[in-house]
Amino acid sequence: MCNFFLFGEGTITHRIYSDTEGIFFPLLLTPPQHFARSYNKVVKFCKLSKPGWPEMEEAVPFKNLNSREYHGHEKKVHSVAWNCNGTKLASGSVDQTARIWHIEPHGHSKPKGVELRGHTDSVDQLCWDPKHADLVATASGDKTVRLWDARTGKCAQLAELSGENINITYKPDGTHIAVGNRDDELTILDVRKFKPIHKRKFNYEVNEIAWNTTSDIFFLTTGNGTVEVLSYPSLKPVDTLMAHTAGCYCIAIDPRGRYFAVGSADSLVSLWDISEMLCVRTFTKLESPVRTISFNHTGEYLACASEDWFIDISNVQTGRTVHQIPCRAAMNSVEWNPKSNLLAYAGDDKIKPPGEGIFRIFGFKSSS
Numbered sequence: 001m002c003n004f005f006l007f008g009e010g011t012i013t014h015r016i017y018s019d020t021e022g023i024f025f026p027l028l029l030t031p032p033q034h035f036a037r038s039y040n041k042v043v044k045f046c047k048l049s050k051p052g053w054p055e056m057e058e059a060v061p062f063k064n065l066n067s068r069e070y071h072g073h074e075k076k077v078h079s080v081a082w083n084c085n086g087t088k089l090a091s092g093s094v095d096q097t098a099r100i101w102h103i104e105p106h107g108h109s110k111p112k113g114v115e116l117r118g119h120t121d122s123v124d125q126l127c128w129d130p131k132h133a134d135l136v137a138t139a140s141g142d143k144t145v146r147l148w149d150a151r152t153g154k155c156a157q158l159a160e161l162s163g164e165n166i167n168i169t170y171k172p173d174g175t176h177i178a179v180g181n182r183d184d185e186l187t188i189l190d191v192r193k194f195k196p197i198h199k200r201k202f203n204y205e206v207n208e209i210a211w212n213t214t215s216d217i218f219f220l221t222t223g224n225g226t227v228e229v230l231s232y233p234s235l236k237p238v239d240t241l242m243a244h245t246a247g248c249y250c251i252a253i254d255p256r257g258r259y260f261a262v263g264s265a266d267s268l269v270s271l272w273d274i275s276e277m278l279c280v281r282t283f284t285k286l287e288s289p290v291r292t293i294s295f296n297h298t299g300e301y302l303a304c305a306s307e308d309w310f311i312d313i314s315n316v317q318t319g320r321t322v323h324q325i326p327c328r329a330a331m332n333s334v335e336w337n338p339k340s341n342l343l344a345y346a347g348d349d350k351i352k353p354p355g356e357g358i359f360r361i362f363g364f365k366s367s368s
Contacts, residue, residue, distance in 0.1 A: 062313060062341070066364050072113060072366060073357030077346035079333045082358050083128040083136070086297075086339035088150060090116075090136045091346065092123030094355050097213070098138050100150045103342070103361065109160035114153040116154050118146060124166045129191075131174035138164035143328060145179055149255075157194035161187055167208050172215050180209050186220070208250045212274055213257035221248035227262055229277065239277055243270055250292050255338070256299040259316065263290030269304045271316065281319045285312040296336040303343055305331035311345060311362075325362050337363075 063366040073319055075094040082089050091113075092098045101113040121141035122256050129135035135151040147157035163181030170177055176197075177189040184206045188198040205223025211232065212219070220228040220233065225246055228241040244264035251262045259280070269283040288307035295302055301322065305311045307330040313323040331347040346359035 047150065054186070062363070064365070065362060067325065067362040068362045068364055069358050069360050071356060071358050072115075073097065073268075076348055077332065077359045078122065079285045080335055080344040080346050081126050081136070081333075082335060082337050082344065083126055083133045083150070084130050084338060085133045085365075086337040086342075087133065089344055089361070090126050090150070091359050092126045092138055094122045095357060096121060096123065096140075096142075098123050098126055098136070098148070098151070100136070105340075116146075116148050116152065116153055116155070118155050119144065121164070122196050125141050125168045127168050127170050127177075129174050130170050130172055135169070137168055137177055139168035139179055141165065143181075145177065147191075151288045159189055159194050159196070161196070162199075169208075169210055171211050172213055178209050178211070178218070180206050198233075198235065200294075205247065207248060208298045210251045210253050210260070212260070213255070213351065219251055219260065221251050221262060223247040225264065225266075227272075241272070241277060241279075243272075243279070244268060246289075247289060252302070254295050254299040254316070254363065255297060256354060259294070259295075260297065261293050261302055261304075263293045263304060263306075265289040267306065269293055269302070271319075283312070283319060285314070285321050285324075291331055292334045294335045296341055296343075297338050301336075303334045303336060303340075303345075304349075305334050307331075308351060311343070313343075330351070 038178040073095050077091050077093050079092040080089060083209050084280060089101045089103050090098055096119045098116040099113040099355050107237055119140040119142050123138050123140050126138040136148050136150055143161055143164060145159045145165060146155050149156050163183040163185055165179050165181050167180035175191055177191055179187045185201045187196050190197045207221040212221045216232055218230040218232045222228060225244040225248055227241040227243045227248060243262050244266050246265035248262050248264050250263040259271050260274055261269055261271050267286050267288055270279050271281040283304060285309050286304060286306045290304055290306045293304045299366050301313050302316050303311055303313050309327045311325040311327060311334060312321055314321050327347060329348040331345055334343060334345045336343050342361055342363040344359060344361050349358060
């Protein structure tokens with residue numbers, strides 16, 4: 001879809017600028033609002049500062065923002081996640097620890113944060129309780145899932161499962177946790193008792209998993225290039241979406257409940273209408289397998305990352321790239337803050353001195 005910008009000093013003569021064609025079109029129209037109604041396009045009204053030169057509003061919303069680095073892990077960071085009110089960030093690392101960071105709006109944090117120590121293998125993914133700002137769950141290759149109190153750094157609950165855990169997600173109401181392992185087994189944990197209430201092994205590769213915002217649908221991304229749609233809590237198959245020509249690696253749910261996005265080994269990201277289960281758009285800027293994706297808090301922007309050395313931020317409605325964040329390595333995890341346009345990201349950075357893992361947060365107004 002093309003964006004049009006409408007310019008004019010009066011209500012009679014206007015010019016339209018197409019950001020797809022990069023040219024101006026003359027238009028005689030009274031009043032200009034009729035144009036927006038007739039064409040159903042995104043139209044922005046600006047004054048002419050002098051003849052022929054419109055005073056355009058900023059077209060790149062992230063242009064003048066910067067990233068900051070956070071150090072503390074001894075090895076690379078596999079996962080980053082924000083708590084429900086956006087004040088704390090958790091990071092999980094190959095060094096077998098997770099850390100809690102208190103992130104303030106100006107970007108500073110308490111040095112190295114609170115360390116969560118107890119796992120005996122890599123912490124591959126983590127997620128926060130969507131209803132409690134101080135409870136975070138971690139999934140590890142040591143076959144355990146742990147629930148931590150972020151205030152004290154102590155493990156509050158532990159579940160020993162059957163395989164090396166690589167994916168974890170919370171049900172939106174905070175009552176259940178879903179865990180996927182390397183053996184393609186799905187386990188649903190009851191959070192109150194922290195015990196499995198359902199287990200199912202699949203005969204195909206299962207990658208990232210997610211509930212929709214109303215918790216009645218459960219999604220599995222698969223190595224077959226499909227998205228399996230299950231009803232919840234029955235976990236009965238509802239649909240199989242032929243999403244990509246290669247394996248589907250990651251999935252993100254629009255916080256407004258309209259869409260979900262799927263990242264694939266074919267380097268594409270597809271956007272799906274949840275109510276219709278139809279693909280409505282494809283994002284094509286990446287050239288390598290897509291590892292991680294995330295919607296921002298308004299559902300307006302989608303961040304996508306891969307083995308390419310940049311993170312692409314696109315407008316969800318138009319599919320157009322609005323910004324790219326340079327990276328120094330392939331990315332493992334990106335996640336937007338649930339309250340603001342701060343994007344945390346972590347990858348396979350080669351750090352100097354060796355043996356130090358970092359993550360970054362993009363969206364600060366000053367790099368100082």
